[in-house]
Amino acid sequence: xxxxxxxxxxxxxxxxxxxxxxxxxxxxxxxxxxxxxxxxxxxxxxxxxxxxxxxxxxxxxxxxxxxxxxxxxxxxxxxxxxxxxxxxxxxxxxxxxxxxxxxxxxxxxxxxxxxxxxxxxxxxxxxxxxxxxxxxxxx
Numbered sequence: 001x002x003x004x005x006x007x008x009x010x011x012x013x014x015x016x017x018x019x020x021x022x023x024x025x026x027x028x029x030x031x032x033x034x035x036x037x038x039x040x041x042x043x044x045x046x047x048x049x050x051x052x053x054x055x056x057x058x059x060x061x062x063x064x065x066x067x068x069x070x071x072x073x074x075x076x077x078x079x080x081x082x083x084x085x086x087x088x089x090x091x092x093x094x095x096x097x098x099x100x101x102x103x104x105x106x107x108x109x110x111x112x113x114x115x116x117x118x119x120x121x122x123x124x125x126x127x128x129x130x131x132x133x134x135x136x137x138x139x
Contacts, residue, residue, distance in 0.1 A: 002055025
């Protein structure tokens with residue numbers, strides 16, 4: 001589970017993590033010491049549940065099935081950035097899974113089978129990037 005900073009103290013999440021502590025983990029992508037450790041933790045997961053856009057992007061980058069969850073309307077920036085990202089990688093946009101009460105692992109795992117890896121052409125992005133030497137990266 002990778003949480004948006006506004007969800008860190010949520011009581012539903014605290015109860016879920018305590019109840020499912022042998023099957024789940026919370027990955028902190030804000031207060032890490034080594035970014036490699038964050039990536040290692042993500043790729044060790046069979047699925048990521050995230051209210052953080054960064055959690056969804058990292059999961060998609062490593063083809064880890066993931067689901068966008070939302071616990072409240074407290075996120076400052078709303079849904080626009082999520083929808084923008086999903087459109088940019090041709091990811092189906094179903095909106096977030098809104099969690100307002102008890103969270104069950106079995107309910108979340110059903111989303112794993114419906115996950116499709118993103119479609120993304122890094123070469124197109126690199127070819128227009130203004131601050132890299134394209135001769136060193138592109139074939």
